[in-house]
Amino acid sequence: MIGAGPSGSVAAALLRQRGWQVCVLERQHFPRFSIGESLLPYCMEILEEAGLLQAVNEAGFQVKNGAAFTWGDRNTTIDFRDKFTAGPGTTFQVQRARFDQILIQEAEKMGAEVHFGHTVNNLDFTDEHATLSVSTDQNQSYTLQARFVLDASGYGRVLPRLLNLERPSAFPLREAWFTHIQDNISDPDFDREKIVIATHPRDRAIWMWLIPFSQGRCSIGVVGEPSHLAMNGRDPLVFLQDITREIPLLKRLLENAIWDTPVNPLRGYSANVTSLHGSRYALLGNAAEFLDPVFSSGVTIAMHSAKLATALVDKTLHGQTPDWEKDFVQALRVGIETFKTYVSGWYDCRFQDVIYSTQMNQDIRRMIASVLAGYAWDISNPFVEKSERRLNALAEICGEAQLDT
Ligand code: FAD
Numbered sequence: 001m002i003g004a005g006p007s008g009s010v011a012a013a014l015l016r017q018r019g020w021q022v023c024v025l026e027r028q029h030f031p032r033f034s035i036g037e038s039l040l041p042y043c044m045e046i047l048e049e050a051g052l053l054q055a056v057n058e059a060g061f062q063v064k065n066g067a068a069f070t071w072g073d074r075n076t077t078i079d080f081r082d083k084f085t086a087g088p089g090t091t092f093q094v095q096r097a098r099f100d101q102i103l104i105q106e107a108e109k110m111g112a113e114v115h116f117g118h119t120v121n122n123l124d125f126t127d128e129h130a131t132l133s134v135s136t137d138q139n140q141s142y143t144l145q146a147r148f149v150l151d152a153s154g155y156g157r158v159l160p161r162l163l164n165l166e167r168p169s170a171f172p173l174r175e176a177w178f179t180h181i182q183d184n185i186s187d188p189d190f191d192r193e194k195i196v197i198a199t200h201p202r203d204r205a206i207w208m209w210l211i212p213f214s215q216g217r218c219s220i221g222v223v224g225e226p227s228h229l230a231m232n233g234r235d236p237l238v239f240l241q242d243i244t245r246e247i248p249l250l251k252r253l254l255e256n257a258i259w260d261t262p263v264n265p266l267r268g269y270s271a272n273v274t275s276l277h278g279s280r281y282a283l284l285g286n287a288a289e290f291l292d293p294v295f296s297s298g299v300t301i302a303m304h305s306a307k308l309a310t311a312l313v314d315k316t317l318h319g320q321t322p323d324w325e326k327d328f329v330q331a332l333r334v335g336i337e338t339f340k341t342y343v344s345g346w347y348d349c350r351f352q353d354v355i356y357s358t359q360m361n362q363d364i365r366r367m368i369a370s371v372l373a374g375y376a377w378d379i380s381n382p383f384v385e386k387s388e389r390r391l392n393a394l395a396e397i398c399g400e401a402q403l404d405t
Helices: 006-017 042-049 053-057 096-109 158-162 236-245 248-253 298-317 324-347 350-355 362-372 387-398
Strands: 023-026 062-064 066-071 074-079 091-093 113-116 118-125 130-136 141-146 149-151 175-182 194-199 207-212 217-224 264-267 281-283
Touching (some): 006 023, 023 118, 023 141, 074 362, 096 113, 149 158, 149 298, 175 236, 194 248, 236 248, 281 298, 298 324
Antiparallel strands (some): 062 091, 118 130, 130 141, 175 264
16 A cells, blocks of 8 residues: 555555455655545545544544535535435544544554555566565665555555556646634634635635634635736735635634644646556555545545445455456546536536525535535435536526625
């Protein structure tokens, strides 16, 4: 296993459950910062299946039960507990440094061998096995043989780079600027159990997140194409504070916030690949494809890819010939394509028109809530099965949303 993020830990735990020997090589030392802090309820199901849920439940993370959208004076709340698909309706908002450490420690307790500070630099494949070339941060090098390699290296994208599998994303290049703050939010009506997704009043292609954590802290970030963000040489902290004040709700909520952490960028994060698997490898999570942060789908897709792949690794290692194309690629694509519809619809404003409309009836709201809660593989939901057609029809009914100003 390359990488000990959520996809690597979930895959390691699931393979240990099936009795396989698992070695996880992670180039960093944990705890380490990672972006991707707002989870979706569906991933609670996968954590439970992997035997990781109890440790997460006991960690004291901020509960999350929905999303609060805001655009000027328009506010819409989606409650994940009132949804079409059966399954958990709540999840957590997590500092990933701690969350990722908990997951990998649990996988280790289940018997996975984990090496931190070990970077995978190269791979060779034969018909029988893969040989990984590894270097350590103690300046040692070694090779390791594995019968199967799962690449869970996230933005490291080890196998896509080495095997020339990289393909440009269908989305334009966007960037995010983000930090953690002590929020000092005193508004008694503020609901810490919802992520805030804020559309910029001047430019609907720019949005911000506010993810409340436990203990009075929040993650805050802004996303947009660089030309739209127009930083104009401003210091990143000043830029992020300025743009936060341009969002009426965030300006009011965060008037006493303490900005005590450096602001960091991430750009060009959307990625894709030409192939998700080979005879001795498969790509998980962000190592394969990453869409966009707007609906917090990254960790859930990463965990779902781990769940699908490990079932097939088990069969492959038992000498069977599972149908990777059907049961991994196509199966994973169902959810990815669903999210892709709503992400595209967010940026071209069809989905924003729906979200900010007052026309959405309760049944449709429940179906949308299911998708946004991560149940994007539930093909009994018409907003999954025929996502593009359904979104177009709904956007037409809702009409173009306008601000009152
Ligand atoms: P990662 O979590 O990236 O883990 C990969 C690991 O592999 C790392 O620990 C890395 O050190 C290790 N590694 C890399 N290269 C090597 C190597 N050569 N050898 C050994 N180890 C290696 N997702 C959400 O679910 N919710 C959100 O709110 C959210 N917000 C986001 C905001 C932004 C701005 C962005 C860009 C993304 C966001 N995401 C979010 C997506 C989320 O960050 C990822 O989808 C998720 O972390 C993917 O998990 P992973 O296990 O695939 O990879």
